[in-house]
Amino acid sequence: MELLDLKEQGIDIKEQIPLSRYTFTQTGGAAEYLAFPKSTEEVEKLVKVTRENKIPLTIIGNASNLIIRDGGIDGLVIILTDLKKIEVKGNKVTVDAGARIIDTAFTAAHHGLSGMEFAAGIPGSIGGGVFMNAGAYGGEMQEVVESVKVLTRDGELKTYSNKEMEFSYRHSLVQDNGDIVLSATFSLKPGDKLEILDHMHYLNALRQYKQPLEYPSCGSVFKRPTGHFVGPMIIKAGLQGKQIGGAQDSTKHAGFIVNKGGATATDYLNLIHLIQKTIKEKFDIDLHTEVRIIGKEK
Numbered sequence: 001m002e003l004l005d006l007k008e009q010g011i012d013i014k015e016q017i018p019l020s021r022y023t024f025t026q027t028g029g030a031a032e033y034l035a036f037p038k039s040t041e042e043v044e045k046l047v048k049v050t051r052e053n054k055i056p057l058t059i060i061g062n063a064s065n066l067i068i069r070d071g072g073i074d075g076l077v078i079i080l081t082d083l084k085k086i087e088v089k090g091n092k093v094t095v096d097a098g099a100r101i102i103d104t105a106f107t108a109a110h111h112g113l114s115g116m117e118f119a120a121g122i123p124g125s126i127g128g129g130v131f132m133n134a135g136a137y138g139g140e141m142q143e144v145v146e147s148v149k150v151l152t153r154d155g156e157l158k159t160y161s162n163k164e165m166e167f168s169y170r171h172s173l174v175q176d177n178g179d180i181v182l183s184a185t186f187s188l189k190p191g192d193k194l195e196i197l198d199h200m201h202y203l204n205a206l207r208q209y210k211q212p213l214e215y216p217s218c219g220s221v222f223k224r225p226t227g228h229f230v231g232p233m234i235i236k237a238g239l240q241g242k243q244i245g246g247a248q249d250s251t252k253h254a255g256f257i258v259n260k261g262g263a264t265a266t267d268y269l270n271l272i273h274l275i276q277k278t279i280k281e282k283f284d285i286d287l288h289t290e291v292r293i294i295g296k297e298k
């Protein structure tokens, strides 16, 4: 079977679609093929056909932690945001990979479940959040994930326990083995609904105050090096506000790079490289990107 045969089976597959429509930075080249599966079965069919036809496969969630190079992505890109069921049973919440982390946190809160307050403003999907071990304000996915259901690139369905996910700072097992997260189950604690919601609104107000949410961005660009904070180092190096093309190191939060209008992925990457080079020269510290950089050069 060929990839496009799956269209006849009702799977939504498009060709040559600019991914800047989907990325939070509003940059990035086109996907050769782009699919929006509506069920796990559709994901399985897409993975099988790409494996059999040796078509490269890229998985994307909400594209809030991604820079896709301006040359785009060869092969098939799957965006999982149509898989978005959130199910609450007792103190467990089981969530499809494409559901938003924010919606999950608020659903849990409305059921009087505590534990996901930290995630109230993280704009990714559950799949991306698990993949990244996303975290904020002292909390991380690793603290609330009970198990993760994945599809391996060989087409096997597996469930990993929290321990098997090998979570660490902005890292998880699926970054190393390429498994596709299909859903995750969270184990939360009963709490007072209004207190939980209050805390979430407080954290989101802090976010609003500190982060340049008025512009497109991909959140914190760099991982925090042990013992240092990225923003203050960038400020000390004189790079806050530095702009290349349409990409600017944010004047509100130096750890963010915002799209001031018309930025390309190349502008983002040139500014990232300039910051890395300058921080190395001035402080002898290697800054590694938290944002994932994929795709090919133009």
Ligand SMILES: Cc1cc2nc3c(=O)[nH]c(=O)nc-3n(C[C@H](O)[C@H](O)[C@H](O)COP(=O)(O)OP(=O)(O)OC[C@H]3O[C@@H](n4cnc5c(N)ncnc54)[C@H](O)[C@@H]3O)c2cc1C
Pocket (backbone or CB within 6 Å): 024, 058, 059, 060, 061, 062, 063, 064, 065, 066, 080, 097, 121, 122, 123, 124, 125, 126, 127, 128, 129, 130, 131, 132, 133, 134, 135, 136, 174, 179, 180, 181, 182, 211, 213, 217, 218, 219, 220, 292
């Ligand atoms: C304004 C703003 C604020 C942010 N604040 C935070 C924050 O406080 N804390 C934080 O940790 N992050 C933050 N982020 C970054 C981002 O929201 C998180 O990293 C989030 O977890 C990414 O999820 P996503 O669905 O957008 O992933 P994507 O950007 O779509 O993908 C990221 C990586 O995950 C992989 N991936 C995605 N889904 C799957 C899947 N189902 N299976 C396998 N691999 C998958 C992709 O291949 C890619 O390598 C912020 C981003 C923005 C724009």
